[in-house]
Amino acid sequence: MTNESDTVCQHCVSEGITARTSWFVMASRLQSILSHLQPAEGGKILAHPNVTSAASLASSDTQFRYTVDGCNLSREQRAFYEKNGFLVIKRLVSPEKLDVYRERFVQICKRDVKVPNLTIMRDVAIKDSEFVPGEQAITKIQEFQRDDVLFGYCCLPEIVDYVENFTGPDVMAIHTMLINKPPDAGKMTSRHPMHQDLYYFPFRPADKIVCSWTAMQTVNRENGCLVVVPGSHKGKLLTHTYPEWEGGVNKMYHGVQDYDPNCPRVHLEMEEGDTVFFHPLLIHGSGTNRTKGFRKSISCHYATAKCYVLEELDPEQKVIKEEILSVAKRKYGEDLKFSFQDLWMLKSRHVKGKPSDYDMSM
Numbered sequence: 001m002t003n004e005s006d007t008v009c010q011h012c013v014s015e016g017i018t019a020r021t022s023w024f025v026m027a028s029r030l031q032s033i034l035s036h037l038q039p040a041e042g043g044k045i046l047a048h049p050n051v052t053s054a055a056s057l058a059s060s061d062t063q064f065r066y067t068v069d070g071c072n073l074s075r076e077q078r079a080f081y082e083k084n085g086f087l088v089i090k091r092l093v094s095p096e097k098l099d100v101y102r103e104r105f106v107q108i109c110k111r112d113v114k115v116p117n118l119t120i121m122r123d124v125a126i127k128d129s130e131f132v133p134g135e136q137a138i139t140k141i142q143e144f145q146r147d148d149v150l151f152g153y154c155c156l157p158e159i160v161d162y163v164e165n166f167t168g169p170d171v172m173a174i175h176t177m178l179i180n181k182p183p184d185a186g187k188m189t190s191r192h193p194m195h196q197d198l199y200y201f202p203f204r205p206a207d208k209i210v211c212s213w214t215a216m217q218t219v220n221r222e223n224g225c226l227v228v229v230p231g232s233h234k235g236k237l238l239t240h241t242y243p244e245w246e247g248g249v250n251k252m253y254h255g256v257q258d259y260d261p262n263c264p265r266v267h268l269e270m271e272e273g274d275t276v277f278f279h280p281l282l283i284h285g286s287g288t289n290r291t292k293g294f295r296k297s298i299s300c301h302y303a304t305a306k307c308y309v310l311e312e313l314d315p316e317q318k319v320i321k322e323e324i325l326s327v328a329k330r331k332y333g334e335d336l337k338f339s340f341q342d343l344w345m346l347k348s349r350h351v352k353g354k355p356s357d358y359d360m361s362m
Contacts (some may be wrong), residue, residue, distance in 0.1 A: 066207055066233070066279060071165035078165075085233030086268075086278035092158050093273045098216050101298055104149045105178055109138050115147040117331070117346075139190075144176045145349040151176065154300040159212050160352055162277055163302045166210035170305035170353035174203055174344065181224050181286070181295040190224060190289040193243045193255025196232075197301065198280035200320055202313060202341045206237075208304040209280045215270040216296035223295040224287040226268040226276065233279035239316050254320060256283060305353060309341050 066085070067078045073087075081087045107113045108120075119142040144150040153159070154173045163171055175197075184190040198206050219225045240254040263283075268276055278284065280301070289295050313321055321340045328343050329336070338346075 067165050068168050072161065073165045081166075081277075081279075084228075084230040085282040086228055086230070086276055088268060088270065088274060088276045089162060091271070091273045092162075092275040093153075093156065093214050095272055097153075097156065098214070098273065098298075101150055101153055101178065102216065102296065104147070105141070105180070105296075108141060113147075115144060115150075117143060117146060119143045119331070138180055139182050140177060140179050142175070142177045143347050144178065145173055145347060150178065150298075151349065153214070153298050154302075154349075155351055159214075159275065159300075162275075163210060163212060164352075166277065167208050167302055167304040168306070168353075170355075171302055171351040172305050172348050173300050173351050174201065174209070174303050174348045175301040176299070176347075178298045179296065181289045181297075183292050183294065184288045184290060192253055192286040194227070194229070194259050194283050194285040195240055195253075195255050196237060196281050196283055198237050199240050199254065199317060200324075201280065201301070202310045202317075202344050203303050203307045204310060205307065206280050208307055209301060211278050211280065211299055211301045212275055213278070213297055213299040214275040215272055216298060217272050218270075219274075219295060219297065220269045221267050221287060222289075223291045223293070224289040225270065227265050227285050227287060228268060228278065229263050229265055229283040232263075232283040233281040235281060235283075237281065237314055237316050238283075241319065255285070259283075302351065305350065305355065309345070311341075313340065 064078050064082055066082055067073060071078070073081070077087055104113070108115060108118070120138055121140040121142070122138060145154070151173070154176060160171060182190055197211060198209070201209065203209060213226065239257040241257045242253070243255045267287075270276070324343065325340055328338070332338075
């Protein structure tokens, strides 16, 4: 719980690290789990035996904390990200490449292809309806890292070249998502509460994690564009909970507790192919889709392959930990024993640079 001296508008101390464990330890625990899961088609899960401190991963250029030295960003771009915690690159991904992901999404919705262990979500307003067909029934797919077509987005050189500015040259994908924000059913359930992505992750340091989020069409305030609080990435991880919204809230759509709506916000209106890169502590959300069409975007969270995994999560992550594990047990079976950290390792896949010293073929 935050108090008046620790609101989301005040960008105070960065998050503390309570405990950590190496990729090697995590990999050892995963070996028994992997034998129960379907093999992936050409993918690898990344594990790393080296425990690396946040201090050793910090930039030697103290003026720039959130980007790496020798990167291909201009000084102005680095300064903007340093101050605001996000950076928009116009027309980064071509329409032709986005068409490939749109087509694959339709194939998944029609069940023409089946992706192992994919998470499929429906809006709370329509989740129990049997009359919403195909693509219109699905509002989000997650964990598509085992599908080589959609994972192609995560490996696009034009995306990864920018990602390396934040993670360094050794890159892994830790979370994948394609969002199909539906027209609002009248209960404003299509909006997403203001939140911080680090709330969901056991990986650290936070400054070596970045999200790429690409608009697959024109995104504006009418169809629910991203909303960000500039500079909030300089704060700490805050307590999240389900907002008390009249129309209900989608599963795991937690928001910052006691969020101050008077915080200065920026609406990121974008065109097809525009991509925003943002820090995992940046407070952000999205508005209601007031149009008659679905609003699509595709995203991937990346981290340095040298990051470590918290053995003990931050206290603010307790609620989401239990909910994610509960969903995983229903998905994989009650008999499969794994931790929150194990689960996120299963969602990770090597992208570029030096791989871990301990690779597991899926």
